[in-house]
Amino acid sequence: MTDLNTLTFDDLVDEFRELDDRDAELERLLELGETLPTFPDEHRTEQNRVHGCLSQAWVVPGLSAEQPPRLTVQADSDSLIVAGVIAVLKVLFQGHTAADAAALDVRQALARLGLERHLSPQRRNGLYGIVRRIQDFARAAA
Numbered sequence: 001m002t003d004l005n006t007l008t009f010d011d012l013v014d015e016f017r018e019l020d021d022r023d024a025e026l027e028r029l030l031e032l033g034e035t036l037p038t039f040p041d042e043h044r045t046e047q048n049r050v051h052g053c054l055s056q057a058w059v060v061p062g063l064s065a066e067q068p069p070r071l072t073v074q075a076d077s078d079s080l081i082v083a084g085v086i087a088v089l090k091v092l093f094q095g096h097t098a099a100d101a102a103a104l105d106v107r108q109a110l111a112r113l114g115l116e117r118h119l120s121p122q123r124r125n126g127l128y129g130i131v132r133r134i135q136d137f138a139r140a141a142a
Contacts, residue, residue, distance in 0.1 A: 002035045009092050013112045026081075026118050033083030036090070039076030050133055053126030055079035057086065061137040063098065070094070071101045071138060075130070081118070085127050088115060093134055101138035106131050 019025050043060050050057040057077040063069035073094050075086040092109055093101050106128075110116060116124060 002032060004032075004035055004037070004087055004090050005094070007091050009109065012088065012091055016113050022117065025114065029084035029088070029115075029118060030080050031084070032087035033077075033080045033085075036076060036083050036087055037074070039074060043074065044076075050126060050129045052129040053077075053082065054120075054122040055082045055126065057082050057126060057130060059086075059130050059133045061093075061134045063141055068097050069141075071096050071098060071134070071141075073134060082123065082126060085115070085119070085123070086130065088113065089127075089130055089134065093138075096138075098138045098141035102135050102142050104135070106135075 015028065016025055019028060039058065044058050048058040048060050050059055055077050056079075058075060060074040062072045062074070064072055071093050073086075073090045075090065077083045077086055088110075089106075092106070093104070096104065110127075116127075119127060
């Protein structure tokens with residue numbers, strides 16, 4: 001099983017490049033969604049819900065206690081494909097300083113995976129709603 005805390009985004013890009021078709025990429029995305037850590041029920045609040053997402057999705061960005069503080073991302077969805085997208089974003093953002101996370105060009109990074117081709121326009125809205133939530137937090141923390 002994949003450990004999202006040790007997987008790097010470059011490793012993920014390499015994995016997706018080795019897959020031979022869109023179905024295999026989608027299957028990997030679903031597998032990633034299954035690896036999300038358990039999301040605490042007390043975080044499933046309206047305040048943490050991502051609006052504009054077709055499915056229910058919750059995101060709780062935070063900062064680690066280490067110095068310098070690093071971004072942490074707790075999130076979940078009731079949709080396995082959205083959970084896979086969240087897992088990708090967790091790998092992309094987690095471990096960066098707040099300033100680095102705020103400045104990250106997410107569209108460019110996700111283009112390396114070809115992720116958007118698996119998402120309907122509504123799911124893309126949800127994806128960028130999650131990104132906004134994380135980057136807004138990072139900007140405020142930087």
